[in-house]
Structures are given as C-alpha cells and as structure tokens.
Amino acid sequence: MPTLPALQAVILDLDDTLFDDAACTRAGLQALAAAHRLTCAPDDLFARHAAHIRAIDPLLFQGDVDAHGARVLRFSRLLGDLGVPAPDGEAATRLYRAAYRQAWAPLEGAADLLRALRAAGLKVAVLTNYVRAVQAEKLAHVDLHRLVDALLCVEDMPAPKPDPRAYHAACAALGVAPAQAVMVGDSWANDVAGALAAGLRAVWVNRPGHRAPDPAVPQVQTLAGLPALLGLSPASA
Structure with a gap:
C-alpha cells in the first residue's frame, strides 16, 4: 500500500464545525x-x-x-x-x-484546536459555502480570524462544496496538494464525500453520533479529539 504524503494543511468548515x-x-x-x-x-x-x-x-x-x-x-x-x-x-x-x-459564539474547543494546528506547523484554512461579508464577520466576532491562514467563501471558488474545485481552491490558497490536506467538517456530503472525491483526506465531525455512511472514515464528536486523531504530539496540542 502506498504511503500517504505527510499532512501539511487542515481545511475546516465554519458553520457547526467551528462556529455554533x-x-x-x-x-x-x-x-x-x-x-x-x-x-x-x-x-x-x-x-x-x-x-x-x-x-x-x-x-x-x-x-x-x-x-x-x-x-x-x-x-x-x-x-x-x-x-x-x-x-x-x-x-x-x-x-x-x-x-x-x-447568540454568535464559537463551538467549544475551536480556538484551542486552531492553536494546536498552527503550533504543529500545519497550514489552516476555512472553506465555507456562504458569502464573505457574513462569514468573515462571524470569524472575526468570535476571534478566530487570526488563527487561520485563509478564508474561502462562495465568491472565492469556482463552485461551492461538494464540487471538487472548491477543495482545490482551498489547497491552492495554502500552497499544498490535495493529498497533503485533510478536510474537517460536520456535513458528510460537503466536508467528507466531496473532499474525498477531490483527493483530500477527511474527518467527519459527528457530534450527534450518527452512523457513518462509510465507517472507514475517521470521525470525532468534539473538536478536542481532532489533534490526537491527526497524530499531533501532546506538546503541539
């Protein structure tokens, strides 16, 4: 079995992944x-x-x-x-x-997760299927904007998720190949199936604990579980 390229970037959904x-x-x-x-x-x-x-x-x-x-x-x-x-x-x-x-608020552990990813030397992007005027304001309001390297909204991609071009636009913004990136989010269609079809890895944020359509896909119920799943050292996390 071929070895996967080293992980260099984490791309995250915004709504109901980082933002409540x-x-x-x-x-x-x-x-x-x-x-x-x-x-x-x-x-x-x-x-x-x-x-x-x-x-x-x-x-x-x-x-x-x-x-x-x-x-x-x-x-x-x-x-x-x-x-x-x-x-x-x-x-x-x-x-x-x-x-x-x-009621605007981040989900529990969002800031800690982003800090852990950056401390591990990973590039971080947010990829969201909504307009920049709203999503950038949300990200700034909950003080997460300083912890991401790129924010891609619907205006910034040729087509919204789950079109492969959306994930490829995020990878290009970070300067990584799709195989070097993992997509993390709560939507199976937009953040898992679409990302996998585009050549990225994927992690499902499955807070309700639903049955996964594909049990081979890694999943977490809380953001706190993501650093260990990605193999980050305790020092990084």
Missing part, C-alpha cells in the same frame, strides 16, 4: 416564533427554515439575490408557509438577525 450556527439559528427562530405566536415545535421550525435556505441558496450563489435579499425572501416564504398573513420579510429579517447575532 445551529444555536444562533434557533435563537433567531425563537424570536420570530414569539413575535408571530407560532405554534409549531422548535425542531419543526428549524427544519422548515433549513429547507427554505436550501431552496434559496442557489439564487444567492448565482447572484440573483444578495445576502439580505435572500433573508427577506426566506422569511417571507417561511412565515407564509406557517400561515402568517401578508408576512413582512424585512421586519422578520431584522428581528431574526438581532437575536441570531446576539
């Missing part, structure tokens, strides 16, 4: 639910909201709407689906964003 986007989203949706007296269960509201994001994101990526326009459209559709008459997407966006931003 799920908690922020729930805070924003809770504010909307209270304001509009919505009766659906929080998990159902979260799932409905996620479905609208998936439907609208292609419009954002194609440039048909900007980030704000995408939010207004999302909340107009979401509230309309939930029976709110003549929903005001602008007002809903302002309400949601205020609560969402107030």
Whole structure:
C-alpha cells in the first residue's frame, strides 16, 4: 500500500464545525416564533427554515439575490408557509438577525484546536459555502480570524462544496496538494464525500453520533479529539 504524503494543511468548515450556527439559528427562530405566536415545535421550525435556505441558496450563489435579499425572501416564504398573513420579510429579517447575532459564539474547543494546528506547523484554512461579508464577520466576532491562514467563501471558488474545485481552491490558497490536506467538517456530503472525491483526506465531525455512511472514515464528536486523531504530539496540542 502506498504511503500517504505527510499532512501539511487542515481545511475546516465554519458553520457547526467551528462556529455554533445551529444555536444562533434557533435563537433567531425563537424570536420570530414569539413575535408571530407560532405554534409549531422548535425542531419543526428549524427544519422548515433549513429547507427554505436550501431552496434559496442557489439564487444567492448565482447572484440573483444578495445576502439580505435572500433573508427577506426566506422569511417571507417561511412565515407564509406557517400561515402568517401578508408576512413582512424585512421586519422578520431584522428581528431574526438581532437575536441570531446576539447568540454568535464559537463551538467549544475551536480556538484551542486552531492553536494546536498552527503550533504543529500545519497550514489552516476555512472553506465555507456562504458569502464573505457574513462569514468573515462571524470569524472575526468570535476571534478566530487570526488563527487561520485563509478564508474561502462562495465568491472565492469556482463552485461551492461538494464540487471538487472548491477543495482545490482551498489547497491552492495554502500552497499544498490535495493529498497533503485533510478536510474537517460536520456535513458528510460537503466536508467528507466531496473532499474525498477531490483527493483530500477527511474527518467527519459527528457530534450527534450518527452512523457513518462509510465507517472507514475517521470521525470525532468534539473538536478536542481532532489533534490526537491527526497524530499531533501532546506538546503541539
């Protein structure tokens, strides 16, 4: 069996890998639910909201709407689906964003992980399928921006994950070959399957402990477990 090239770079997803986007989203949706007296269960509201994001994101990526326009459209559709008459997407966006931003926080161990990777001499990038204006602000707000060498957002790649060109753009930004990099993230499709198809290694951040589609892929439930999985020495970690 051929020996793998030495690891030189770690590429990480942002939302729900380093940044607690799920908690922020729930805070924003809770504010909307209270304001509009919505009766659906929080998990159902979260799932409905996620479905609208998936439907609208292609419009954002194609440039048909900007980030704000995408939010207004999302909340107009979401509230309309939930029976709110003549929903005001602008007002809903302002309400949601205020609560969402107030809850911004890194996931536990994010800063320690990035410091450990840098101490081990590894290059670090964040590769995220969202717009730079939002993602750069999030990264700076939780004070992680100084710990990464490159941030690649949807504007910085030929196509979003899981297109192979997304991972190759991150590798090029770090000056490494795909075989010298590992992709780390919570999405099996975007951070594991796509990365493997592009020639990178991958680690699945599987916090809920779901069954892996491929049990041969290494996984962690917390960021604290990643340095040991990557073979970093205790001194580096």
